[in-house]
Amino acid sequence: TSLGLELPNMTYAEPCFARTLDWLICNGLDRLSQPDGDSMYLRLSTRPIDQTPFEELMTKRGADALRADVLAGGYRLCEPSQGRTADLVIAATGSVVPEAFAAAKLLEAEGINALVLDICSPDRIYRGWRTAQQNATRNGVTTRDVGHLGVLLDESERRLPILTVQDSASHSLAWLGSVFGARTVPVGVDEFGQSGTIAELYGTFDLLPEQLVNAALLALS
Numbered sequence: 442t443s444l445g446l447e448l449p450n451m452t453y454a455e456p457c458f459a460r461t462l463d464w465l466i467c468n469g470l471d472r473l474s475q476p477d478g479d480s481m482y483l484r485l486s487t488r489p490i491d492q493t494p495f496e497e498l499m500t501k502r503g504a505d506a507l508r509a510d511v512l513a514g515g516y517r518l519c520e521p522s523q524g525r526t527a528d529l530v531i532a533a534t535g536s537v538v539p540e541a542f543a544a545a546k547l548l549e550a551e552g553i554n555a556l557v558l559d560i561c562s563p564d565r566i567y568r569g570w571r572t573a574q575q576n577a578t579r580n581g582v583t584t585r586d587v588g589h590l591g592v593l594l595d596e597s598e599r600r601l602p603i604l605t606v607q608d609s610a611s612h613s614l615a616w617l618g619s620v621f622g623a624r625t626v627p628v629g630v631d632e633f634g635q636s637g638t639i640a641e642l643y644g645t646f647d648l649l650p651e652q653l654v655n656a657a658l659l660a661l662s
Contacts, residue, residue: 448482453564455484455607457538458495461511461561468512484609486536488639494518494542513589514565519545521554527598528553529660532617533606534560537648541606544653555657556601558593563614566590570620587620594621602660604628606653608646626660628653 452469456462462485469481498518499507510516519542521527533541538559545555560566569588577584585591599621605614611629618625630646643649647656 450479451482452479452562453482453484454562455535456511456561457490457533457535457559458492459490460492460495460499461559464508464511465561484535488536490536490539494539510589510592511561512565513592514562514569515558515560515589515593517556517593518542518559519555519557521556522549525554527556527601529602529604529657530556530558530594530598530623531604531606531653531657532558532560532614534563534614535607535609537606537608537643540643540648540650540653541604543650544657547650547654548657551654553657553661556598560614567616590617590620599623602626602657604653604657604660606648608643608648624660626656628656 452472454465454469456465462483465481465483469483472478473480495518498516507516515532518538531541531545538557541557545557548555566589570590571588573584573586573588577586600623602624603618603626605611605617605625605627607614607629609630611627611631614629615625615627617623628647630648632646635642635645637645640649644652647653
């Protein structure tokens with residue numbers, strides 16, 4: 442993932458759901474055809490993913506609004522229970538989004554309300570924030586512009602603890618907490634060479650839902 446973020450003239454994306462992949466591929470091809478466009482680097486998995494959470498969300502929000510968020514870099518996948526405010530944010534990317542979703546449900550059963558963000562393009566989220574900071578620095582002004590993160594998180598949610606989840610180097614999402622000065626616990630794959638089933642490997646790297654619950658409790662502590 443760090444490679445995808447650092448390569449010039451390339452946008453890195455890591456969609457979880459089939460529909461988001463469809464939208465991102467079409468957007469990538471469109472951008473590739475433009476004189477000032479770029480290539481797209483997609484990090485994908487062959488792991489079967491239940492599409493139900495996304496399809497239900499699309500029915501609720503509408504395809505156009507959801508597509509706009511996806512192409513901007515991320516969207517709100519799972520909201521706290523009706524009438525409740527979030528206690529923490531879980532920001533996940535790629536094939537471990539289902540684990541983040543399941544962890545949110547386990548936390549809800551314990552009375553802890555989590556907002557789950559699917560960061561389907563960490564690259565675009567980062568660039569939006571970085572560009573705003575860069576423009577302010579060059580013009581000698583202050584700014585409250587944080588790019589698409591300002592759309593994803595309401596004012597009341599911006600200082601909540603953040604748990605970041607990905608099945609790649611944990612540092613590539615760990616910066617999210619610095620945007621608003623929020624406590625952050627990053628979970629990811631920072632050692633290599635192991636082999637096993639998905640469940641075995643996720644257990645090794647603390648990516649199982651019950652392990653993510655423990656990480657969320659640490660973020661809240």
